[in-house]
Amino acid sequence: MNTLSTHVLDTMHGCPAAGLSVALVGPDGQIACGMTNADGRCPDLVPGPLPAGLYALHFSVAAYFRAAGVELPEPPFIDEVTIGFGMAEGGGHYHVPLLVSPFSYSTYRGS
Template sequence: MPGKLTTHILDTAHGCPAAGVTIELWSVNLETNQKSLVKTVMTNADGRTNEPLLSDGTLKAGVYGLVFMVGDYFKNSGVKLADPPFLDKIPVQFGIADPNVHYHVPLLVSPWSYSTYRGS
């Protein structure tokens, strides 16, 4: 069974999923330090993407990066932010060792902090 890559975002300041957050998925070549944009997606009302970021054999072993555009999300949510905001674009770089399993990269975020982990 081919693996897949998924994500979701929880707004810990408001206690809800973060809907309408733009996310970029990048592939990273560590030898050349080149990054290639794979796709840009937006979270739905549940704070997830409508489809896996990678699946059906498109998930390959390697290094990837997600960039979560949370500054725009909090600004659009009515949060009064400093200029520039403390958190704007959050990059998370991670490795895929086994492309045959599910990798889930959630983001827990507020305007002032974030955390992530390998979920299930």
Template sequence: MGNAVGKLSTHVLDITQGKPGVGVKIELYSVTAAGRSLLKSALTNQDGRVDVPLLQGEEMQTGQYELVFSAGDYFAAQGIELPAPRFVDRVTLAFGIAHADQNYHVPLVVSPWSYSTYRGS
């Protein structure tokens, strides 16, 4: 048996419509003392998920990260009337990976007025 390898995944749930958030732009940043560094950019699929893990294998490192979801653009594209400026626009989830050999699932549950996350597996 080799070393267990972890991965980072996410998904978006649109709670205004009770369905996956399809076509949401997601950016993944590594955050260090030197600043933020963009690692990946992706769009959610028909299930509100990204087709492949955002991090896996050697890419999966302990450290601090940010997931940035373009939720405001998503809701605007759904034809939902939003105030200007938008209340929920770019949602940034700052989180840490302490154990690179574990799975970190960091979903976004979102509406134009609120959002939440949790650590899944």
């Protein structure tokens, strides 16, 4: 079984992305959804250890930036960021951070 965490950083403003909606989807559909806290983390998103398989995190980026007062084009360049990833058997802890602005994003497997 594996564990999962995520962290979202707003690179436009140079701060954690507080209040951003995140959904976790697994092999059998949506597992959970939540909002990032003041530190840009969503500690209660994952209900417990996860088996090996393919998963995705869906981040509602445009809604976050609009709520922060950023004027976005219609439609926005980036509306939602979806990060699909695999968790291997015995893979341990997976940390999937998102660094995001209204016009770019990046991710990596963190620790």
